Each structure stands twice: as structure tokens, then as C-alpha cells.
Amino acid sequence: MQITVKIYRHIPGVDTQPRYDEYTLDVDPKERILDLLENIKGFKDGTLAFRRSCAHGVCGSDAMRINGRNRLACKVLVQDLDTDQIVIEPIIGLDVIKDLIVDMDPFFEQYRSVLPYLINDDPLPADGKERLQSQEQRARFDDTTKCILCAACTTACPPFWANRKYVGPAAIVNAHRFIFDSRDHGAEQRLSRLSEPDGVWRCRTVFNCTEACPREIKITQAIAEVKEVLASGKINYKGVQIGPERVGSG
Amino acid sequence: MQTHQYEVIIVGGGGAGLMAALNASRGAKTAVLSKLYPSRSHTGAAQGGIGAALGNLEEDHPEWHTYDTVKGSDYLGDQDAIEFMCNEAVEAVYDLEHFGLPFSRTPDGRIAQRPFGGHTNNVTGKPVRRSCYSADRTGHMILQTLYQQCIKNNITFYDEFQVFDVLVANGAVAGVVAVDLATGELHVFQAKAVVFATGGFGRVWEITSNAYAYTGDGVAICLRRGIPAEDMEMFQFHPTGILKLGILITEAVRGEGGVLINGEGERFMERYAPHVKDLASRDVISRAIYMEIRDGRGINGKNYLYLDARPETINKYAEADGRTRPDGTPYRVTGEEILSKIPDIADFCRTYLSVDPIKDPMPVQPTAHYAMGGIPTDVYGRVLVDDKNTILPGLYAAGECACVSVHGANRLGTNSLVDILTFGKHAGLNAAEYVKGTDFQNLPEDAAGFTMAQIDQMRNGDGTEKVAELAQEMKREMFNNVGIFRSEAGLKAAYKKIQELRERFTHIRVQDQGKIFNTELINAWELGNMLDLALVVTESALARTESRGAHAREDYPKRDDANWLKHTLAWLKDGQVTLGYKPVTITKYQPKERVY
Numbered sequence: 001m002q003i004t005v006k007i008y009r010h011i012p013g014v015d016t017q018p019r020y021d022e023y024t025l026d027v028d029p030k031e032r033i034l035d036l037l038e039n040i041k042g043f044k045d046g047t048l049a050f051r052r053s054c055a056h057g058v059c060g061s062d063a064m065r066i067n068g069r070n071r072l073a074c075k076v077l078v079q080d081l082d083t084d085q086i087v088i089e090p091i092i093g094l095d096v097i098k099d100l101i102v103d104m105d106p107f108f109e110q111y112r113s114v115l116p117y118l119i120n121d122d123p124l125p126a127d128g129k130e131r132l133q134s135q136e137q138r139a140r141f142d143d144t145t146k147c148i149l150c151a152a153c154t155t156a157c158p159p160f161w162a163n164r165k166y167v168g169p170a171a172i173v174n175a176h177r178f179i180f181d182s183r184d185h186g187a188e189q190r191l192s193r194l195s196e197p198d199g200v201w202r203c204r205t206v207f208n209c210t211e212a213c214p215r216e217i218k219i220t221q222a223i224a225e226v227k228e229v230l231a232s233g234k235i236n237y238k239g240v241q242i243g244p245e246r247v248g249s250g
Numbered sequence: 251m252q253t254h255q256y257e258v259i260i261v262g263g264g265g266a267g268l269m270a271a272l273n274a275s276r277g278a279k280t281a282v283l284s285k286l287y288p289s290r291s292h293t294g295a296a297q298g299g300i301g302a303a304l305g306n307l308e309e310d311h312p313e314w315h316t317y318d319t320v321k322g323s324d325y326l327g328d329q330d331a332i333e334f335m336c337n338e339a340v341e342a343v344y345d346l347e348h349f350g351l352p353f354s355r356t357p358d359g360r361i362a363q364r365p366f367g368g369h370t371n372n373v374t375g376k377p378v379r380r381s382c383y384s385a386d387r388t389g390h391m392i393l394q395t396l397y398q399q400c401i402k403n404n405i406t407f408y409d410e411f412q413v414f415d416v417l418v419a420n421g422a423v424a425g426v427v428a429v430d431l432a433t434g435e436l437h438v439f440q441a442k443a444v445v446f447a448t449g450g451f452g453r454v455w456e457i458t459s460n461a462y463a464y465t466g467d468g469v470a471i472c473l474r475r476g477i478p479a480e481d482m483e484m485f486q487f488h489p490t491g492i493l494k495l496g497i498l499i500t501e502a503v504r505g506e507g508g509v510l511i512n513g514e515g516e517r518f519m520e521r522y523a524p525h526v527k528d529l530a531s532r533d534v535i536s537r538a539i540y541m542e543i544r545d546g547r548g549i550n551g552k553n554y555l556y557l558d559a560r561p562e563t564i565n566k567y568a569e570a571d572g573r574t575r576p577d578g579t580p581y582r583v584t585g586e587e588i589l590s591k592i593p594d595i596a597d598f599c600r601t602y603l604s605v606d607p608i609k610d611p612m613p614v615q616p617t618a619h620y621a622m623g624g625i626p627t628d629v630y631g632r633v634l635v636d637d638k639n640t641i642l643p644g645l646y647a648a649g650e651c652a653c654v655s656v657h658g659a660n661r662l663g664t665n666s667l668v669d670i671l672t673f674g675k676h677a678g679l680n681a682a683e684y685v686k687g688t689d690f691q692n693l694p695e696d697a698a699g700f701t702m703a704q705i706d707q708m709r710n711g712d713g714t715e716k717v718a719e720l721a722q723e724m725k726r727e728m729f730n731n732v733g734i735f736r737s738e739a740g741l742k743a744a745y746k747k748i749q750e751l752r753e754r755f756t757h758i759r760v761q762d763q764g765k766i767f768n769t770e771l772i773n774a775w776e777l778g779n780m781l782d783l784a785l786v787v788t789e790s791a792l793a794r795t796e797s798r799g800a801h802a803r804e805d806y807p808k809r810d811d812a813n814w815l816k817h818t819l820a821w822l823k824d825g826q827v828t829l830g831y832k833p834v835t836i837t838k839y840q841p842k843e844r845v846y
Binding site: 050053055058101108112138 | 286287289290291292294295304341344347348349350352353354355356357358359360361384385387390391394398399401402432461462463495497594597598601602716717718721760761762764766767768769770773
């Protein structure tokens with residue numbers, strides 16, 4: 001089929017203003033949007049810049065706005081869009097460096113601010129083996145372990161567009177992944193960060209993040225669960241309420 | 251041009267690089283240079299698990315893991331290194347768990363394990379549950395967990411820095427030269443030790459499971475500095491890539507009971523590997539698929555087959571095989587259970603094929619997957635520059651870009667993750683130890699000169715050739731003639747073609763003359779790397795007149811231990827490949843016929 005692709009082009013500091021370049025392509029409807037970008041870059045305009053690596057939705061490099069929605073270019077097929085007019089733009093809320101490439105450093109800074117690593121200073125099991133965790137405990141935070149840090153959620157979030165200091169959905173997802181891990185002892189530090197003015201309370205439950213997530217993480221729900229812990233002071237590890245103290249590792 | 255000084259520089263931010271960083275940084279001033287944000291690295295695409303004889307569900311031993319790996323390697327792996335790795339695997343997995351990796355769990359809360367191709371109970375010969383997993387996204391969890399630990403330990407990262415060159419002075423490492431992609435500026439990093447952890451080069455082939463970033467940069471950089479590449483003819487084709495796209499469908503699908511079915515509805519692996527069937531080694535299964543297709547038994551006579559993971563199919567063959575669960579009850583599954591074990595695979599199938607894997611079979615074909623060969627190293631990651639195992643002081647390599655060799659002629663599934671953890675760790679530890687007793691080498695006068703020359707050539711060619719076209723021609727040629735089966739005529743044709751493409755490469759001219767994120771320039775340079783590696787792979791394959799592991803010669807169908815039980819070393823100089831050889835280390839296991 002023949003399609004028209006309009007792509008946002010801009011190098012701040014070099015170009016006076018952004019423009020849209022338009023390309024007409026003959027494509028197989030099963031092609032990925034990333035395939036179109038590769039085709040344009042390889043055969044029509046080598047100056048077009050975008051990030052990509054794995055090309056199947058697990059590395060998180062190629063989040064961009066495709067017909068107005070945040071998607072990974074490698075996880076959208078032409079046929080999914082139900083149109084022959086495709087507009088591709090950079091994600092919103094992070095500064096454009098060139099074309100579809102934005103400055104990811106502030107995003108990773110927010111991620112780091114929630115202490116995204118296991119905190120547990122207890123002695124390791126004496127036999128040197130694994131800490132125990134029940135299947136139920138493991139399932140409790142499974143959804144938020146899927147995050148690939150692509151920023152599709154954070155840059156779809158209206159409160160983040162309004163205030164770039166807001167820690168944003170991706171960082172909260174990663175905080176959730178540890179807060180609800182029965183092996184972790186760092187909930188207090190993370191919750192203290194998330195209760196700051198630019199923390200979790202800036203979320204207005206718009207659900208844009210959940211819709212944008214290419215990993216289908218229930219982000220709005222995860223954020224709500226973090227809010228609930230802050231409000232109640234209790235962490236629900238298993239689906240039954242357990243107290244503020246940690247229940248062993250078993 | 252900016253200059254920096256670190257005791258240890260690590261090139262690459264995947265699993266091996268991050269493990270090296272975590273371990274080197276404890277004893278030395280360390281930085282990681284990565285062309286991607288580390289969390290984008292290809293380790294994250296690994297799916298099915300990491301092999302370690304924990305014995306959480308049934309009897310298992312590191313010795314069995316060792317023997318399986320030796321056999322899987324078709325006896326080309328060095329047995330001392332394999333034994334070292336398989337012993338280390340157990341601790342490596344516990345380390346990951348202690349770092350917080352969210353493994354799937356057994357009913358009693360231990361790390362869950364599943365069967366995988368080539369991993370067996372050495373007494374019964376039946377598949378053993380050795381692969382420690384986190385659903386079908388084990389690599390993602392490993393990459394995330396290691397990156398998290400790096401954040402915790404304040405590791406210094408230079409993200410989106412492309413390394414172009416390694417500097418050597420007075421016979422020892424002096425540093426690396428890199429370009430900051432965001433600005434296009436050159437940076438010289440003076441270092442006492444450099445660890446390459448740059449991954450593989452599957453992008454040389456048309457159908458591949460590998461990321462765009464997998465262009466063999468580290469191996470190519472080393473080749474240009476006179477360092478050989480080992481066993482480059484040994485490249486693994488994974489049996490089950492998504493039709494046309496090559497996206498990996500993990501062996502875990504077969505571990506959970508899925509079977510391969512040909513156009514006649516037959517579970518054909520019974521004929522090729524009567525004992526373990528669909529869980530034979532990858533090389534064995536890829537060849538079987540190729541032969542089924544060649545003999546007209548593809549689906550509708552076409553060039554693909556089905557991987558069938560529908561519960562009714564799984565249960566039918568589990569019953570036929572007498573497969574049981576650890577508690578002795580018959581192995582039977584529901585669709586829901588299957589989906590919970592392979593959620594990402596289900597997502598890929600729906601996204602790219604509009605197929606639901608518990609309702610429809612998945613169309614698959616073999617896909618270029620893993621480089622067994624690479625920069626020669628010992629078990630400490632030290633790079634060895636000749637057939638006498640001479641060390642280049644300060645130079646290290648680990649992970650897929652290295653060849654220890656633990657995978658020999660064919661890697662077992664799950665062992666790539668064992669490899670990156672074990673040898674990433676030891677390369678990091680040894681680099682940190684080495685720098686304590688050594689001084690910085692003075693940087694050469696014109697440190698960035700060689701890098702500048704390479705960049706200038708790509709900017710100033712006459713522009714009569716296009717990078718994307720040359721890349722397409724290379725990928726097709728390599729897939730057709732240097733793929734699963736090879737022959738003298740095909741390899742000679744490929745060699746000629748690659749040399750032609752290398753000549754045409756000198757005529758390219760990148761259109762983008764800017765500095766900021768000039769990804770066109772980087773892509774062009776990466777093609778240059780791939781052309782160098784393609785040449786080395788082809789020449790190494792042409793010389794090896796036997797069939798062993800992933801290297802299957804139609805004109806020499808038998809393994810020939812009398813003449814070829816040895817590692818290939820290939821040097822690239824002035825566009826010509828020179829070959830040498832070194833012996834394989836045999837300790838406990840004398841080569842014998844390999845039957846699954």
C-alpha cells in the first residue's frame with residue numbers, strides 16, 4: 001500500500017525552527033513503523049535521527065509519538081494505524097536534541113531518585129543460597145518488573161508536561177517494584193522521596209500512562225497502590241494486610 | 251578534544267560490561283562507555299533462563315552441566331574453562347538473587363528451574379531442570395538488576411559514547427578513543443586497562459534475532475590493531491525465530507512442552523534426536539529444520555515450520571513421552587499456565603503475527619543468533635594475541651565479544667548468561683588487580699588520528715555507493731552462503747562478494763555532515779565493522795574442512811578430530827585474512843560421537 005509519512009525535524013541551535021518532512025512510501029501493511037524509519041534513513045534521507053536497538057519492544061529505545069500517541073516504533077505495524085497518513089514526532093516533555101531524539105538524562109535522573117535497587121542489609125542466608133520468596137509474594141510486584149524505561153508513560157502524562165520536576169509514572173513504577181518486593185527494606189526511604197511535593201501526589205489519575213505503556217503495565221493502579229501505602233502506612237505484600245514490620249523472607 | 255583518565259575503562263553496558271564494572275570499581279577508578287543507554291543493551295533480550303546446577307527441583311551437579319556444555323560445544327570448547335564456568339554458575343545465580351533479581355519461584359519459594367536444550371541428567375540422559383528463569387524475560391531482569399546495582403554503587407557511565415579505537419603503547423594498553431554521540435566531539439580516555447564487552451555481530455546476516463547495535467564493534471576494533479579473532483566460523487543459528495523478522499522465540503517454549511511440527515503434521519525431531527527430541531542442541535535442530543524444508547516438508551512447501559505450544563499438542567506429546575512433574579504426576583498443562591510461563595512470547599506473536607500461541611501454531615525459521623567466536627581470552631578475561639597464548643597487558647574482553655572458549659562450536663541455551671556473569675566478573679576483578687601494579691602508558695602523539703582517518707573517509711568518499719544497499723547485499727550473501735549449511739563453492743562466492751563490498755565501501759559518503767547525533771555516520775562505521783567480520787567468518791569457514799557444531803559443511807559432512815580438533819585464529823591485515831590455529835584444552839572428556 002502507498003502511505004504518506006510526515007516526520008518532525010529539528011536540531012535546536014542549528015535550525016531556526018522545526019519543520020515536518022513528508023515522504024511517500026510503498027509498504028507492506030505488516031511492516032513496523034521502525035522499518036519505515038530505517039527505509040527513509042537508508043534510502044531517502046540519511047540525516048534523519050532516531051534511536052533504536054532491539055526492534056521488538058524490549059530495549060525501550062524508540063518511544064515516539066505516532067499519530068499523536070506514545071508508542072514504540074518497533075511495536076506498531078502500519079496496519080495497526082488504520083490510515084495511510086502517518087505522523088511521527090518526538091515524545092513531549094523532554095528536550096529535543098535532534099529530530100526524534102530527546103534528552104533522556106532528566107528522565108533517568110528521576111528514575112535514580114527513587115533508589116531503584118534492592119535495599120536489604122540483613123545477613124544473607126547462612127547456606128549462601130537464595131532468600132526465599134513465595135510465588136504469591138513474587139506475583140505481588142510482577143507487573144512493575146516489566147518496565148523497560150522507554151519513557152512512553154512519563155512523557156504522556158499531563159502533570160509531567162505541566163511540571164517537569166514531577167518524578168513521573170516511570171519512576172513510581174520502579175519504586176513500586178521494590179516497595180512491594182517482600183525482600184526489600186527500603187520502602188521508607190522511597191516513600192519519603194515520593195511524598196515530596198514533586199512526588200506521587202502530582203498524579204491526577206489521567207490514565208495516559210497506562211494507555212501509553214508498551215509493556216501493558218497497569219501503571220495507574222501501581223501509582224494508586226503507592227499512594228495507598230503513603231496514606232495508610234501499611235504495605236500489602238500478599239493481598240492480605242500485614243503490618244509495618246517486615247514479615248521475614250519466607 | 252577532551253581527555254579523561256580512568257584506571258579501568260569498560261566498553262559496553264550489557265551484562266558482561268556491568269558485571270565487570272561492579273567488580274572493577276571496588277578496587278580501581280572505573281568508567282563504562284556504552285553506545286546505548288545501558289538498559290537498552292541486548293542482554294535484555296535474553297528470554298529463557300540462566301543455567302546453573304542448583305538442583306532446586308531434581309538432582310543436578312555442576313559436573314553434569316560441564317559435560318553437557320563440552321558435548322554441546324562438539325568438543326571444541328576448552329574443558330578447563332567450561333568446568334570453571336559451570337562451577338561458578340551456581341554462585342553467580344545466588345549473587346543475582348541477592349542483588350534482588352526477581353526469579354520465578356518454586357512452590358517452596360526457591361528459584362524456579364526449567365528444562366532447556368542440551369541440558370541433561372547425565373545418568374538417565376533425560377532433560378534436567380537447570381535453567382533458572384524469570385518468566386520469559388530473564389535477560390531483562392538480569393540487565394535491570396545489574397544496572398540497579400551500578401546505580402547503587404555510583405558507577406561512572408558515559409552513555410551514548412561510541413568507542414572507535416583502542417590505544418596501545420609500549421606493548422600495553424594506553425586507552426580508548428570515543429565519540430560522544432550527542433555532540434559529535436572526540437574524547438580520549440587514558441586507561442591502564444580496557445575491558446571490551448561489546449556483544450555479538452548477528453546483524454551480519456539477513457534474518458537475525460540480534461539488535462541493531464549488534465555489529466561486532468569490539469572484535470573489529472581489535473582486529474584493526476592486530477589482535478586475532480578466534481573461531482569466527484562458529485556462529486549459532488537459533489532454530490526458532492519469528493518468520494521473516496527473526497525475533498527470538500525462546501527454547502523455553504519447548505522446555506515447557508512445545509514441539510516442532512513440519513508440513514506433514516509430523517513431530518520430526520523424533521527422527522533426528524530420538525532421546526531428547528525437541529530439546530536437542532540448537533545446531534542439531536536448526537539443521538533438521540533446514541533439511542525438512544529442503545525436502546519439501548515446510549508448511550505448504552514453504553521455508554518455515556510450526557512451533558506448536560497449544561495445550562492439546564503439549565499434552566499429547568507429554569503423554570507420549572511419559573513426561574512427569576517433579577512430584578511424579580503426569581505433566582499436563584492448561585493454556586493459562588503456558589501463557590504465564592511465556593507472556594512476552596505471546597505478546598510478540600500477537601503483535602507481529604496476529605497469532606495467539608495457545609490457539610494457533612507459531613510460524614518459525616532459524617535465525618542468526620550468537621557468536622561463539624570472538625576476541626581470544628583466558629578465564630580471567632585477559633586477551634591472548636597469538637597461538638602461544640601471549641597476553642597483551644591491560645587488555646580484557648568478556649561476554650559475547652570474547653572467545654574463552656566455553657561454547658566451542660555450539661553454545662547451549664542459557665550459557666550466554668552464565669558466560670557474561672562469570673567472565674564479566676573475573677575480567678573486572680583481574681583488571682582492577684592488574685592496574686594496582688602498573689602505571690599509565692603515555693598516550694601516543696596523535697591519539698585520535700586513526701579514528702579521525704576512519705571518520706574522514708566516510709565523510710569524504712565520492713558518494714557513488716550507499717551504505718544501506720551494501721548492508722542489504724552483505725546480509726543476503728551471508729545468509730545464503732555462510733549460514734546453516736556451507737560449501738566450498740558457496741564460501742568462495744561469499745568471500746569474493748564481501749571483498750567486492752569492502753571495495754565499494756570506500757566509495758560511500760554520509761549525507762549527514764553535522765556533528766549532533768550523526769547516527770548515519772555511526773551506522774556506516776558499523777557496516778565497516780561487519781564487513782571486516784564477514785570476511786573473517788567466511789575465510790575461517792572456508793578453511794575448516796569438516797562439520798562441527800554450528801559449522802556444517804555439505805562437502806565435509808563429518809567431524810574430523812584428527813585434523814580439526816583445534817581453534818582457528820584469524821588476523822586481518824591490509825584486507826587479507828591470515829589463519830593460525832591453537833590446540834583445544836581437553837581434561838576429562840575425550841571426544842566421542844555426539845548423539846542426542
